[in-house]
Every structure is written in C-alpha cells, then in structure tokens.
Amino acid sequence: MKKLKLVMVGNGMAGVRTLEELLKIAPDLYDITVFGAEPHPNYNRILLSPVLAGEQTIKDIMLNDVDWYAQNNITLHLGKEITRIDRPRRTVTTADGLQVEYDRLLLATGSTPFMLPIPGVNLAGVLTYRDIGDTHAMIEAAAKYRHAVVIGGGLLGLEAANGLMLRGMDVTVVHLMEWLMERQLDRAAAKLLQQSLEAKGLKFLLQKQTAEILGENGRVSGVRFKPAPGKEGETLPADLVVMAVGIRPNVKLAESAGLHCNRGIVVNDTMQTFDPRIYAVGECVSHRGIAYGLVAPLFEMAKVCANHLAHLGIARYAGSVTSTKLKVTGVDLFSAGDFGGGGDSEEIVMSDPVAGVYKKIVIRDNKIIGSVLYGDTVDGSWYFQLLRDAKNISEIRDHLMSGQSHLGNLGHQGQNSASGMPDEMEVCGCNGVCKGTIAKAIKEKGLFTLEDVRKHTKASSSCGSCTGLVEQILASTIGGAYAPVAAKTKTVCGCTDLTHEDVRLAIREEKLLSIPRTMEFLNWKTPNGCASCRPALNYYLLSTWPHQALDDPQSRFINERAHANIQKNGTFSVVPRMFGGTTNAAELRRIADVVDKYKIPTVKVTGGQRIDLLGVKKEDLPRVWEDLAMPSGHAYAKALRTVKTCVGSEWCRFGVQDSTQMGIDLERTFWKMYAPHKVKMAVSGCPRNCAESGIKDVGVIGVESGWEIYVAGNGGIKTEVAQFFVKVKTAEEVLEYAGAFLQLYREEARYLDRTVHYVARAGLDYVKQKVVDDASNRKALYGRLLYALSGEKDPWLERVESADKREFEMLNA
C-alpha cells in the first residue's frame, strides 16, 4: 500500500511531540516531511533561559538530533520557511521555491514575539527573546556592552534580565503595569519577587511606557519614556534592548491560505482546522477561544492530534489548566489558575515578609481554583493537582496551608523541600538516586513527566514515598512545562489510554471473563500487556466475577504464583497462618520439626504476630506445607494478611472486650480474601490499644459498651492514622461493617491502592454513606463478599493435594 504523505510546518516542540506520539501508535502510516525555519533540529525552547544564564549549553537542550529524524525516515528540511499553502492542489512551497505535496498537513508554527509599534525598533541591538538565534545575540551583546534595558516584566522578560545580569550587564526592567508578572501574580507576591530580584542586582522601572528607542550610528543608545503631562520624557541609556512584551500566535501562513483564524488558527477538539486535511497544534492555535503560551497544554494537544492522524479517532482535547514557575535560580515562585479571586470566592492567605514567604489559595465551592506561592513552593504541585482534579477540600481545609507534608507526605530524613537539598543528597531511598542525578536527567534527556523520570532514573519507581520530592525537582527544573497528570485521567499503564475505572466498568458491563478477551475488547496497544496491567486486570476480573472469571497465574507476581515470598537469593519464605496471633504446642512442635527436616536457616517472629521460616528452597515448598499442616498466612499476597490482637478481657486486668476471640473471628471469616492491595486488621480489648488498631486498614477497639471501628489507617511507607468509622454493639456487627467496608474497597479501589488511598479519593463521607447509613447496601456488600469467599480453598492445601509440578520442579539438561 502506498503511504500517505504527511507534511509538518514548524519544527518545534509541539509539532515534533505530535510526530513522536504518532510514530508510537502508527509507525508506518505516513511518509513524513518536516520544514523548520530555524537551522536547528528540535530543541527544548524553555531551557533557553538556563542557557542564557550560563547554566546549560545549547547541546544540553537538544531534544531530537538529526539522527532521530533519519532513524524514523523523516525527511527534514532545516532553515526552510514555508511561505505558501495551495489547498486545492495540496502543496506547500518554501521561500526558495521547493514544492511538496501532502495528504495531511500539520501546522505547528508557534508564536512570534510582539514588537511595540514605536520608533527605533529596527535599530541594531534591539532584540526579542524566542529562539537560539536571539539567545546567541544576547550572549554576544553581553560580552561587548554594559547597559541593557528589558521592556516587559513578565516571565520571559525577567528570565532574560536575570540571564543578562549573570553575564555581567547592568540591567533595568521596564514594565508598564503596577507590578511584575501581573498575569501570574498578585501584588503582594510580585513585591516579594521584585525585592529579591533587586537584591540580586536587577533594577526596575514600573508604570513606565516606552515611547521611543533612541539610536546612534544605527545602533541603539537609549530609550525614552512617555512623559507625564507637562513634563519632559525621561531617558535611560542602553546598548541592548530586549523586547519581551508578549507573543502572538504565528498565523501568517495559515491566514494567507484562507484558513479561519481568530487570534490563533482555529481548531476543534480534535485539533483539526477548518480544512479537514489540515491539523494544527501548539502555540499557533486557538482552541475554544484560548491560545496557550506554555508547553504542558501542547503535549496534550500532541497526543490528541496524533490519535486522529493515526485514524483512531477517539481522543478529544478539552483545554488545559496551566501553572507557571519562574526559572530564575534562587527564586521560588509558583502560580496556577485564577489567583485573583473576587466574586463568591474565598482566599486563604499566609504572609511572612521577613522570611520572604507568601502563599495564597483561592477557593470556590470548596474547590481550589487558583494559587500563588512565593518563597515556599513545596506544595505547588499538590495544590495544582487538587485544582485540576477539582477535588473537594472541605475535609483537609484546615491543613491546606501547612501543606501536604503536614498530611504525612514527608520524604526520607524528614526532607520535604527539594529546593533546600544539595545535589548529592539522596532523594529515592529505594534506588539510591540523588537530587543531582534527577535534575541532570531531566535537563539532558528532556524529561517532562513523572513517568519519564521514573523510567530514566528509577527515582520514585519503587515505594513511591519520594514522589512529592521528585515532582518538585521536575517543577523547578522545567518550570511551567510540568503538569501533574490529573488523577482522574491516570491510565492503567502505557498499554492503554483507559483509566482503571474505565476498565472496571467495561469488565462489569460487558461481562468480560478473561484477560485476552478484555484486552481484545478494549483494544489493548500491546499484544499481551505488561507487568503492570496484567496483575491489575487479573484482580479486576476475579473480584468482579468471582467463581466465573478465569484466573491467570502467569499474570500474578511470583509470590502469588508460588504462594510464598521470594527472597533476594531466590529462596522463599513461609509464613503459616496463626489466627488472631494465637498458636499452640502442637503447631510449634511441627514448625520445629519442619525447620530441622528442611534445614531452614532462619526462623523469625514477624511484626504481624506470627512466625516466618526464611530460606526455603522452591522445590521444598509443597512438602514443607504438607508437614506443617497449617493454613497459608497469605504473607505473599494482595490479600488479608494478619489480624493482630491483644490478650483482651480473658486475661488482661484492663480488658473490657474479648479482643482475641474477635480477632480470630475476623480472620477466620475473611482469610483468603484477595484485595487491590494487602489488608491488615487489628483488635484491641480496650482504648490502651496494644494491638495498634489505629494504623490498620480496619482497626477495632473494644470499649465498655461495644466496639469502635476505625478504617483506612496505614503503618507503612507513610504512616496514616485510621479514621473513626462507626461504633457498634456486637461482634456480628463488627464482622458485617468491616466486611462491607472491605467489599466496597475491593469493588472500587484501583489495583495497588491501600484502603487509605481509596478512602482519600472516594471521601470518608461517601464510604460511610454506603456502609454505615445505608443498611440494605451494607448487607448487600457483605453478602457479595461472603459469596466471593465461599468455596475459596487454602492455596497450600490445594497444592499439597495436587501440585502442578511445573510450578515447583527443575528440569534436567
């Protein structure tokens, strides 16, 4: 089949990202030709500021080198500007007369810097700040001249001013408005910013309108401002003027081809222009009336556009919420959404001018709609995430200002701020990755997302407790280009564009019963998934259709396949179940015999009130289980682990309830229960709480008049105290409420969410409504759990009776 011809005009960040996305999903559909007016392959434009500041080189910021185009069979024309599109004939023509045909055309022409219409802008030494050429010109000028004037106190102007100052120039920023960055900052934050930039050596002239640029011998020599009425206009000497007063979508070419433009090239939600063969992405477009000037929205557009170019036709772009970070080393500033407030919105403000910290959160209808942070931006990405998710913050409102760390999201060694960490300090304790390594990878490899960083550095890819720190490093290194993925749209993994919720819904509605069928029905992008999605799918199938769905052992992690925990040297550990932490002489004697017989090197009492036999050979597992004659402790599974108990009223002088028996009953009822993640419970016989019920998924505390139930605690990576759920009178009620809560979690949580994560997302009120307030729903949930558990076998006994030899035995050569 002859390939379709795709031509792209504009070799910048949005266009090339679209090609990358397209090549991922439809590598062979098009013959691709690219025209770029600049003489360079695609580079990371936002990092021009660190280049100007001398912190990076042009080489560091290249995203796709010429080889990348060659490897992907893309014909690349550098330094060639397209000046004409002939839509009837479907051709484009360059300034020097080269003509190429297209079946699909992609416009990604970016923006052009705006020049004030005043006399003198054509003098030598008057520059704008947009590309490598401009950056070089500024670096050269800084080496030769002394006085620079930057017109425009927005993000670009300040970054240019900072760079020129670091290169030794005497820099004055001239701004028309009352305060700096007025589109991103309120007055208070802007004042703090101005002070700290002044302390670095920049000068500012606010509320000044430039009237004219003065010249001598064809080169700029100064600027003159518009006079106050009746006065002479002041002047300021300058050997270099950088005009940073704004950008305009570059629509020249599109307009000349008769495409509908309104500020930008008008596109619909599929990134299509008014000519269905022509798509447009990036800063040049106007989508639902908005033209964006940051890269995060461009990446979302690129994904959608690629989807349609690949004829998949399912993606929609619905606009973006953006955030900004100023990339001036040593200045911490973050702004997102509508920070002006007004109307029916409320503001929470914290201001400490002496410490140089200012924070403002704007709230409407219990949702964050904007925020400005200065001096302490640690929680910027958290607020931004809450904003994008439109999350109801009424429950955490009191803690918002103290930040996410206050909610227990601390890094290791108590670190909660990446900015204060030295480069050699470890960020990821699991994989030993330092701050410097992460920042370097972000810059050199052009990483934009948390996923990218995980893939390239491994940081935050294991236990995840350093995710907050990594996000901060991302945000401070790439500025506003960092957009945390909205939790609602988080896909299962790279094998699909669907969310966990989408997949669960399809499994339920379509009654899907096996992994291959599910992947086929949902158009999985990979032939047999990956190590992330397969275990999740397996769980969703089994929990939705108990007794019907097909279990796939090969989609389970080895521990759940071998029913034992793999150890670092390839041996396994065996943890037999001791209901409620109780045992007896016969069991202990059998354990001792097994240890001797199979020469088990280590016997350890676990933190979960039972005994761990460590270092068992895989081949020995079935016989160890047989000789133990004790049920599986599921210490290896995403399932109910232990129900810890204290001695309780049977023996303890304080005990008011029989906590041991309650624990045994809970464990006997729910053992063999698989779940999105492991589940731990505890029962204490009085509020002294010796079984640590306050940090369990379900914690029960005996009181004189009955039992208190707490849910969604966690004692692991981030310790989370369980929340009070309900108080009940009888042991039967404890079973029913606990069971219904767990079933709701089993049915609704994402795979690998502990209860704490699920409840944080769903909201405790919602969970209470389903389980506590609605008695018939509670009984239905509990009934579904009991049905799922009915007939479930002890996995060890099952294998002792008929082990599939393939699972445990070696072959011989």
Place this chain on the structure above:
Amino acid sequence: MNNWKNICPLDAIPPLGARVVRNGDIDIAIFRGRDDHVFAVADRCPHKGGRLSQGIVFDNKVACPLHNWTICLDDGKAVAPDVGCTQTFNVKVEHGQVFLAAPNRSSSSNAAAEFFPPLKEAI
C-alpha cells in the same frame, strides 16, 4: 558447534511462563513467550542476580521479580534506562519438543565464571 539436548515437551512450559534447567553450575531459564517463541537465558538478572524465571513474561520480555528490571529475552539485554545483559543460549522447538544447545559442563562453568561473579548466598 551445537550440542542440542532435548529438554522437555513445549507443553511442560506454561504459556508466558518459564522453567529452569540446571546445567552444571549455572541455571538456565527456558521461557515460552508470545506466540510460543521459546528463549533460553541464564537465570540471573544482571542487576542483583534475581531469578528471571520467576518474573512476569510479556511480549518476549521478562520483568525481574526482585526490582522489576525488564530484560529482553532474545538478546538478554536490560531495557533502558537500565544497563546490563544476561547470557543467552540457543534453543529450538521441533515436533513439540524443546531442544537446548547446552554448553557442556566444564565449559559452562568457565562461561559462568566469566559472566557472573560467584553467588554469595547459596541458592
């Protein structure tokens, strides 16, 4: 010079699963990948020696059970950003039987010594 040995019937390896062959000092993992392709690699992750045979297999790759490195089964190489390589062996399927070109024992222990430092803990 291939020294083919019949190891087992293909059916003895679960689809998207693995079995282990002990060959002298070195354990070789035989994988059954996508579309019944069969691969043989040393059962030792280039990271910290994890048993690859115990990992989840997908698309002719395996995710190591210890720290989730992904290893390509056809060339034994770790998928970027990780770097490392585990030894591969020739293997083929004929008439439903799996044949391994097992290095003979003495040379295999040399090969093993070359590729892997001796294991500290006994397996």
